[in-house]
Amino acid sequence: GENVEQHPSTLSVQEGDxxxxxxxxxxxxxxxxxxxxxxxxxxxxxxxxxRSNVGEKKDQRIAVTLNKTAKHFxxxxxxxxxxxxxxxxxxxxxVSGGYNKLIxxxxxxxxxxx
Amino acid sequence: xxxxxxxxxxxxxxxxxxxxLRCDPISGHTALYWYRQSLGQxxxxxxxxxxxxxxxxxxxxxxRFSAExxxxxxxxxxxxxxxxxxxxxxxxxxxxxxxxxQYFGPGTRLLxx
Numbered sequence: 001g002e003n004v005e006q007h008p009s010t011l012s013v014q015e016g017d018x019x020x021x022x023x024x025x026x027x028x029x030x031x032x033x034x035x036x037x038x039x040x041x042x043x044x045x046x047x048x049x050x051r052s053n054v055g056e057k058k059d060q061r062i063a064v065t066l067n068k069t070a071k072h073f074x075x076x077x078x079x080x081x082x083x084x085x086x087x088x089x090x091x092x093x094x095v096s097g098g099y100n101k102l103i104x105x106x107x108x109x110x111x112x113x114x
Numbered sequence: 115x116x117x118x119x120x121x122x123x124x125x126x127x128x129x130x131x132x133x134x135l136r137c138d139p140i141s142g143h144t145a146l147y148w149y150r151q152s153l154g155q156x157x158x159x160x161x162x163x164x165x166x167x168x169x170x171x172x173x174x175x176x177x178r179f180s181a182e183x184x185x186x187x188x189x190x191x192x193x194x195x196x197x198x199x200x201x202x203x204x205x206x207x208x209x210x211x212x213x214x215x216q217y218f219g220p221g222t223r224l225l226x227x
Contacts, residue, residue, distance in 0.1 A: 006156075032214050043118070043205055043218035044157070051214075089156060093214070099164065100145070100214050101173075104156040 002027040004092050006105025014113055019080050021108045023090035024072040030092040032100065033066060033073050038087045038107075047088075048075070080112045116140065118219035120206050126225045127196055135191045135222045139208030146189050147216060148181055151203040160204075163189060165211065196226045 003026040013019050025033075031052040036044035050057045050064045050073065057064050061080075066073040077084055087109050091102040119138045127133050139146050148160040159173040163183040174180070178196075183189040193200055203223050207216040 004156075034215070036218075041220075043207075043220045045218070046215055049214065091157075095214050097212070099162065099170075100209065100216065101147075101159050101162060101170065102149075102157070102216065103159070104149075106156040107154075 002030060002092055002094070002103040004090060004103050004105045006090050006108060008108060009106065010109045010111070012111045012113065013080050015080060015082060017080055019075075019077045019084070019110055019112075021075045021088055021090070021110075022072060023074070023092075023105050024070075025092040025103075026071065027092070027094065028068075028071060029094045032093045032095045033064070034091050034093075034102070035062075035064060035075050036089045036091065036104075038089065040086075044089060077110075080110075082112050082114055085110055085112045118206055118208055118217055120204075120219040120222050122222060123220065124223045124225075126227065128227055129198060130195055132192065132194045133196055133224065135193075135204050135224070137189045137191070137206030137208075137219060139187065139189070139206070140217055142210065143208035143217075144186065144211040145209045145216075146183060147207045147209075148189070148191050149205045149207065150175075151205055151221070153202070157205060160191070193224075196224075198226050200224060201226045 034049035038044040063076045090105045146163040149157040162170040203221040205221045207218045
């Protein structure tokens with residue numbers, strides 16, 4: 001089955017710096033890769049996603065890149081702000097007919113220091 | 115509109131007791147998922163419901179775990195004879211049929227003493 005590894009487990013940056021989180025997946029048939037942000041005491045919230053027919057996607061300060069050959073994808077946050085502090089999860093899924101069993105990485109705890 | 119809601123938000127129980135966790139998906143969402151998040155860990159898939167199709171129960175860790183979805187809407191996850199290792203946050207998510215995006219509820223924090 002699918003396995004997703006995520007690095008680093010913790011990341012500390014200064015406000016205004018960039019943050020990069022990397023994930024690798026094992027199943028080459030996976031075609032959907034979302035990123036979730038989870039704040040303390042809350043459920044995960046989707047922040048960006050990418051499908052296997054796209055190499056890069058941007059949304060304001062957030063971008064995701066996908067390398068299908070190497071089976072890895074990354075989250076890039078630019079101009080970090082204290083409110084970006086949270087746990088970030090990557091996930092991979094083989095979407096079929098709407099069925100979407102997400103396999104999650106272990107998470108990255110991001111701390112942005114003012 | 116209203117998001118996914120879960121109840122209770124917190125549950126403390128004694129080892130050996132049964133617990134029921136409830137999930138109300140977003141109105142109109144036909145797909146419903148349950149995940150488990152142990153302390154400091156990622157999310158682990160438990161079970162998936164899609165309309166009237168047979169659920170995918172491949173993630174349930176033991177036969178003490180079961181779930182049902184009545185009327186294609188509300189779902190209940192039941193854990194029988196709880197064990198301390200069942201302590202975790204149980205998250206529910208829903209999505210529109212044919213759409214990949216899953217919307218998560220706030221979770222139920224279960225503590226088994």
